[in-house]
Amino acid sequence: MSSSEQLDAAFAALGHPVRRAIIARLAKGEANVSALAAPFDMSLPAISKHIQVLEKAGLIKRSKSAQFRPCSLNAEAIQAVADWTSQYRHIWDARFEAMDAAIMRAGRPHND
Amino acid sequence: MSSSEQLDAAFAALGHPVRRAIIARLAKGEANVSALAAPFDMSLPAISKHIQVLEKAGLIKRSKSAQFRPCSLNAEAIQAVADWTSQYRHIWDARFEAMDAAIMRAGRPHND
């Protein structure tokens, strides 16, 4: 999978509230499928599918322990998303710089 | 639209390479639909719809000038995405901190 396809999958996966909630839960530590499903009023297979979407997107990793499949976050994919967005940091930084400049002008005694 | 729904829409919108390319183009300055469509081997209606997806997600803003509809980036929505991801910064920062610690130990004369 190309890095563009990887980003496609990661962004698309994060575009669902249940999947973002699963990521939020996993940020606190690894958990198995049933534990991840518990907060949701939704069938277990539905959650299992959401987890598969996150896994295919590379956002989470899975292991095996007896009949459990514990999930944990995969830092790299999440960082790839952060990297993409931070590439546009100057877009919103520009607003703050404009504000700072305005404050500087307002603070200075008016000699203009 | 709730802030969760806004994030849903923004992430989902960014989960398509054409739409990310449009964002990249708009980062260089505003452009109308035909100009945005030019680099792609795709019909104009298809691009028009991608632009509508970006607009509904709040990622871009549009104005009117004669028969043109110039598009420009909306900093706030892009920042909302960046804010969400940066909330998990500690996940990948942890890796760098571990690396830094390892380098510190390696750099120090071995008294262990």
Added chain:
DNA sequence: TGTTTAATTAAATAGATGGTTTAATAAGAC
């Protein structure tokens, strides 16, 4: 007024997504 340019809408269609229920599989526990 009629033509060109810019963009959207409509209609059709193929394929993906999100959810359900009902099995099927796999690994302990007794």
Added chain:
DNA sequence: GTCTTATTAAACCATCTATTTAATTAAACA
């Protein structure tokens, strides 16, 4: 061996997405 727990697979349905071609709106131009 059978029972229970955890998870996935299969089948299915409704809705959404991505794209095309053709028709439509709207402004500029001549």
